[in-house]
Amino acid sequence: MKAAPFDYVRPKSVAEASVALGRKGIVTAAVAGGQSLLPMLNLRVALIDLLVDISRLDDLKAVTRTPDSVWIGALTTHAAIEDGKVPDMFGGLMRRIAGQISYRAVRNHGTIGGSIALADPAADWPGCLLALNASLRIVGRNGVRVESVADFLRGLYETTLQAGDIIMGFDIPAPQAPLRWGFAKVARKSGTFANSIAIVTAESRDGPVSVVLGAAGPRPIVLPEVAKEVRAGRSPDDLQATIAAELDLHASDADAYQRRMHTATILRAVRDMQAQ
Amino acid sequence: MTAITIELNGIRIAADVEPRLTLADFLRDRCGLTATHLGCEHGACGACTVVVEGQATRSCLWLAVMCDGRAVETLEGLRNDPLMDVLRRHFHECHALQCGFCTPGMLIMARDTLQRLRQPDAATVRQELSGQICRCTGYANIVKAIVAAGEELAMAGAAAP
Numbered sequence: 366m367k368a369a370p371f372d373y374v375r376p377k378s379v380a381e382a383s384v385a386l387g388r389k390g391i392v393t394a395a396v397a398g399g400q401s402l403l404p405m406l407n408l409r410v411a412l413i414d415l416l417v418d419i420s421r422l423d424d425l426k427a428v429t430r431t432p433d434s435v436w437i438g439a440l441t442t443h444a445a446i447e448d449g450k451v452p453d454m455f456g457g458l459m460r461r462i463a464g465q466i467s468y469r470a471v472r473n474h475g476t477i478g479g480s481i482a483l484a485d486p487a488a489d490w491p492g493c494l495l496a497l498n499a500s501l502r503i504v505g506r507n508g509v510r511v512e513s514v515a516d517f518l519r520g521l522y523e524t525t526l527q528a529g530d531i532i533m534g535f536d537i538p539a540p541q542a543p544l545r546w547g548f549a550k551v552a553r554k555s556g557t558f559a560n561s562i563a564i565v566t567a568e569s570r571d572g573p574v575s576v577v578l579g580a581a582g583p584r585p586i587v588l589p590e591v592a593k594e595v596r597a598g599r600s601p602d603d604l605q606a607t608i609a610a611e612l613d614l615h616a617s618d619a620d621a622y623q624r625r626m627h628t629a630t631i632l633r634a635v636r637d638m639q640a641q
Numbered sequence: 642m643t644a645i646t647i648e649l650n651g652i653r654i655a656a657d658v659e660p661r662l663t664l665a666d667f668l669r670d671r672c673g674l675t676a677t678h679l680g681c682e683h684g685a686c687g688a689c690t691v692v693v694e695g696q697a698t699r700s701c702l703w704l705a706v707m708c709d710g711r712a713v714e715t716l717e718g719l720r721n722d723p724l725m726d727v728l729r730r731h732f733h734e735c736h737a738l739q740c741g742f743c744t745p746g747m748l749i750m751a752r753d754t755l756q757r758l759r760q761p762d763a764a765t766v767r768q769e770l771s772g773q774i775c776r777c778t779g780y781a782n783i784v785k786a787i788v789a790a791g792e793e794l795a796m797a798g799a800a801a802p
Contacts, residue, residue, distance in 0.1 A: 366682035373660035404683035468772025
């Protein structure tokens with residue numbers, strides 16, 4: 366349970382950090398809160414040559430709000446979001462999500478950027494940011510690029526990040542009308558990664574609906590047909606067939622138990638949203 | 642080896658450390674501060690919880706090099722902390738420990754919980770402690786102790802002029 370040896374640098378700027386992370390011929394990793402990376406290093410699941418500490422780069426800490434969107438710097442901790450230190454344009458959804466990630470002692474230093482960079486399909490932020498149509502700004506060797514979270518998440522622990530890339534933060538568009546949302550999660554123990562996780566958002570009574578399911582495949586799954594029916598006002602009891610069809614399509618590996626579980630979290634999240 | 646300076650329990654200390662050395666091992670093996678216990682070493686058990694920059698955190702999930710220039714407090718440094726004093730007394734009175742292995746982490750999280758939530762009820766305390774594992778299954782008395790400490794502090798706060 367001790368990490369294998371590696372070197373450590375703490376660059377003073379994002380540009381310097383990008384150069385260090387992009388060094389050829391060695392395995393590098395960025396550390397922000399370290400709350401996922403440190404266990405992986407301790408368990409020697411991750412083996413690296415160079416650890417690049419980006420945790421003090423002020424450029425990654427900004428949190429700003431405009432009328433149209435909120436910008437959340439990659440180093441923003443789960444605890445800061447839980448405590449309402451980030452402008453909330455989403456009816457409390459982000460606070461609710463943040464407050465039940467792992468444990469407070471982990472949330473205190475674990476960051477939203479780190480969670481997305483890891484791209485665990487059972488994590489909370491990937492599904493949430495997908496449901497909120499967030500995009501990321503990434504600095505790399507070829508300059509800055511902007512990508513939607515949907516494009517960024519490629520698969521199981523797989524993203525578009527290349528050597529030398531650093532996530533700056535997230536741009537989340539404000540909903541056109543007050544957001545109603547529902548959230549449901551099944552985890553065998555509080556604080557563990559979910560077995561199933563569903564997020565439903567709706568802009569006002571009859572605006573666009575988004576339904577996202579996590580932990581059901583290599584990346585969070587968007588369920589557009591279920592969303593359409595929810596928007597049309599279909600009651601949760603009448604959604605079973607549509608959910609089954611979309612699970613067939615996107616989560617074909619799920620066994621009977623997992624299908625029941627995913628169906629249950631989706632329906633709970635729909636009811637949760639409709640109760641708002 | 643990397644040179645670091647840490648403000649440890651209010652005292653500046655300097656050391657040369659291997660980058661892979663966790664804060665937990667640094668505290669125990671290099672500083673002799675053995676109140677911080679190591680159970681799982683991957684963030685699951687909570688026994689090694691300390692305070693970094695004023696916030697409770699797992700010392701097995703921090704590297705000593707990452708603490709360079711930061712303030713770290715361990716249970717030893719909270720000996721004269723008024724809130725910890727009340728908690729310790731209630732842990733004693735409620736018999737909130739058997740073997741004591743989880744107790745340092747429990748006390749640090751209990752203090753963190755009371756600082757944030759003032760007077761939490763038993764259900765809230767259980768939720769807040771869900772990252773702290775006690776293998777003597779002493780949770781009932783630990784929860785009682787923290788609820789009682791919160792009540793005492795709330796009463797004292799209400800009685801204060």
